[in-house]
Amino acid sequence: MVTAREIAHVLNPVLCLAINVLIQIAVARWGRWGLLKSVYLGFAAGMGALLGGEWVIAQGSGLALNEAAALLFVNVVTYGMLGYCYFHFINLGETARRIRLLRELHEAGGGLALDELLGRYNASQMVEIRLKRLLGTGQIVERDGRYFIGKPVMLWISQAIVVAKRIVLGKSSEFD
Template structure:
């Protein structure tokens, strides 16, 4: 393998490192969520982040050994890759945390609305799949994102439609034609 080929291969591994690390993070979260009997979400997220970080670091070291990089370049590349992985991990944490927090806020609203208290069964019943879908459908209607006529839901123009149109336009400009994927 020539030096140019080794350098190109190393570059591909460097590009893949934070992606593979993030996939390892998500996979570890799924596995750990099944294995952990305690409900400590933060511990699960931190452990999965560590697994993804280790994977990212290992792939980065592997790639740096393939290529011919100086020590300062290797340090800069490593820092950049670990920063990218950390940013992806933070986004994943924020998404998980938003879902958990919104659920707690809704439950707290129910508790505040009932000063006399509410039973666990009633709280759980409020958050089954059908109840969640009913709440989301009601919000679509209340926020003007959907119109209901004779039991049928119809989409109304919203910010999401505008965002989708902008994305289609950008794709058309970048790719030269409209692509659906």
């Protein structure tokens, strides 16, 4: 027979994802931080709720320490993967050129000519916009006309993604 504690362990990562989403949306709409910081804050709030929830669920459960630690590990990994999926759901709508292109064609009504599209998708402008964002968040810094890694958090995340792609897909990019 399934106990209420077992159900709570299963639902905890999902409920904490809901907390993540609600906090992220609230901060993105009404906070003073940008989109990326709202995603970080939402994820951290959900992780805090997950850890607190796991602690509450474990109290008086009679589980051995190694069982409780294993459940905590599984739920932290599960929540991490759910948060990762949510991040990419947001990212897909914000930065994916295919999504943006489809939205712009739809909003144009009568369609757009190739010259109009190329004007909107100038490679130099795209790089300038991304550099401005990276500089603004401190992820890169400029010294003597050259760009360097600033805060390496996103670099570490991208390296982890490459490792995951190698493990799951057997390649590090879609061009392999």
